[in-house]
Amino acid sequence: MHTVAILKVIALLLSMQSVFQWIVVDDYSPGRDVALSLCTYSGKIYVAGFDEVDGVPIMRVEVRNSSGALLKVWRGSVGTLYDCAVNNGIYAVGTVKISDTDFGWIILAFDWDLNVVSLNISNPSDGMDVATSVYSDSIHIYIAGIVNGSTFSGYRVEKRTADGLDLKAVHAIQVQLSWRWPYALPRIIKDQSNNLIWLLYLYVDLRDFEMPRIDIFNDNLNHIKTIDLKDIRAYPYAIAHAQNHVYIGGSMGIVKIDSNGNILKERKLGGNIIFRLAILDRDRIVAFASRIIAPHYITMNSLLVFNDDLDIVANITISTNSPWILWTGDIKIDTNSIYVAASEYATLEPRPANEAWAIYSLNRTAIEFIQERANAIQTVDVLSYVFFIITATVLIVVLRKVLTRRLHPISFIEKAFQSLKNVECR
Numbered sequence: 001m002h003t004v005a006i007l008k009v010i011a012l013l014l015s016m017q018s019v020f021q022w023i024v025v026d027d028y029s030p031g032r033d034v035a036l037s038l039c040t041y042s043g044k045i046y047v048a049g050f051d052e053v054d055g056v057p058i059m060r061v062e063v064r065n066s067s068g069a070l071l072k073v074w075r076g077s078v079g080t081l082y083d084c085a086v087n088n089g090i091y092a093v094g095t096v097k098i099s100d101t102d103f104g105w106i107i108l109a110f111d112w113d114l115n116v117v118s119l120n121i122s123n124p125s126d127g128m129d130v131a132t133s134v135y136s137d138s139i140h141i142y143i144a145g146i147v148n149g150s151t152f153s154g155y156r157v158e159k160r161t162a163d164g165l166d167l168k169a170v171h172a173i174q175v176q177l178s179w180r181w182p183y184a185l186p187r188i189i190k191d192q193s194n195n196l197i198w199l200l201y202l203y204v205d206l207r208d209f210e211m212p213r214i215d216i217f218n219d220n221l222n223h224i225k226t227i228d229l230k231d232i233r234a235y236p237y238a239i240a241h242a243q244n245h246v247y248i249g250g251s252m253g254i255v256k257i258d259s260n261g262n263i264l265k266e267r268k269l270g271g272n273i274i275f276r277l278a279i280l281d282r283d284r285i286v287a288f289a290s291r292i293i294a295p296h297y298i299t300m301n302s303l304l305v306f307n308d309d310l311d312i313v314a315n316i317t318i319s320t321n322s323p324w325i326l327w328t329g330d331i332k333i334d335t336n337s338i339y340v341a342a343s344e345y346a347t348l349e350p351r352p353a354n355e356a357w358a359i360y361s362l363n364r365t366a367i368e369f370i371q372e373r374a375n376a377i378q379t380v381d382v383l384s385y386v387f388f389i390i391t392a393t394v395l396i397v398v399l400r401k402v403l404t405r406r407l408h409p410i411s412f413i414e415k416a417f418q419s420l421k422n423v424e425c426r
Contacts, residue, residue, distance in 0.1 A: 018366045021243030021360035022068040027346040027356040035341035037329025039084040048081040048092045066073040082328040087136035095130040105131035120165040125149020133184040144188035153177045171221040178210045179339040184235040191372045200239040214234040227261035239279035267310040275327035297324035345366045
């Protein structure tokens with residue numbers, strides 16, 4: 001019994017060495033360098049966010065190859081890029097400084113070599129306007145964001161041509177924004193089966209309660225219906241559509257609803273907040289979650305895999321040294337890999353801390369192997385667990401000496417086994 005159990009656990013340990021294919025943590029400035037969104041195309045990874053110069057955020061986009069090597073960087077003016085999408089090229093959206101009191105939407109189109117081919121600045125108000133989410137189909141791109149001016153506050157959706165960024169349609173939603181409106185930025189997705197656009201956002205109702213809501217549009221941005229999520233009292237951050245169901249993530253955890261907004265399943269996650277969701281396959285959902293674990297808002301970022309009943313089937317720690325950020329963008333998945341963009345602390349002192357740009361490539365097959373082996377390991381008794389700890393310690397020492405592969409700034413094996421300590425498989 002003990003021998004079989006130990007062999008099963010060792011198999012799991014060995015699989016963990018390949019969970020992280022590569023990790024990039026680059027400190028471009030003495031301030032904040034934050035990767036907020038990530039897109040993939042033809043073996044290349046495009047990452048958007050911002051770096052800082054003298055405390056001022058500067059738009060940044062970079063392209064890397066499938067091994068994580070940097071190929072090219074584009075840097076813009078004062079502003080932040082929150083999301084990206086792929087169509088005839090790479091599209092990035094965010095906010096750009098127009099004056100000291102006026103920020104507008106910026107929409108950028110790049111070719112595959114990261115040359116700017118189109119640029120549009122949409123400035124719907126005289127205040128803080130932020131484009132936070134973008135979706136693309138074969139012909140158009142759809143952008144959602146916040147408008148927060150002196151005469152209008154609420155949300156806005158734009159439909160633009162993929163070629164030239166010409167404006168084709170606009171839908172504005174005038175609602176009372178929460179005074180904490182940056183705590184829940186709007187997200188847009190496409191219901192492919194019905195060709196509908198879904199917009200997730202937060203508003204303040206007549207009782208002065210902060211409430212999540214979904215508006216649904218056709219592809220010309222004509223309003224179809226509104227779903228008030230009255231049973232979800234939380235900040236919504238992420239949305240994903242799969243077949244006849246929609247998944248919503250946020251400070252409440254994860255919720256599964258039908259097309260009318262009825263809650264089918266719900267899972268609370270304690271201190272974990274879900275910021276990104278993606279469909280792994282027809283039976284599984286993957287989420288990017290954060291929770292504060294130390295003073296100065298140091299957080300642990302995790303990749304959670306749920307089954308269709310919202311049971312956690314894999315929990316992999318990505319970082320235990322990340323700043324508390326309201327993450328935008330998406331998790332990207334291809335045949336072999338799962339990609340995540342984020343940030344890690346380079347230094348904590350002196351304050352304010354120095355944050356570094358971070359990108360993680362995870363092995364999809366290894367994650368699936370961990371999930372498959374989880375049930376076998378659940379039967380290990382106390383004595384077997386003691387044997388496991390001893391065996392695992394020896395194995396770690398050997399593997400560190402034999403298999404070390406340097407990445408930046410820590411080695412592949414160090415990162416894998418650091419994460420192993422925090423992996424939960426249920």
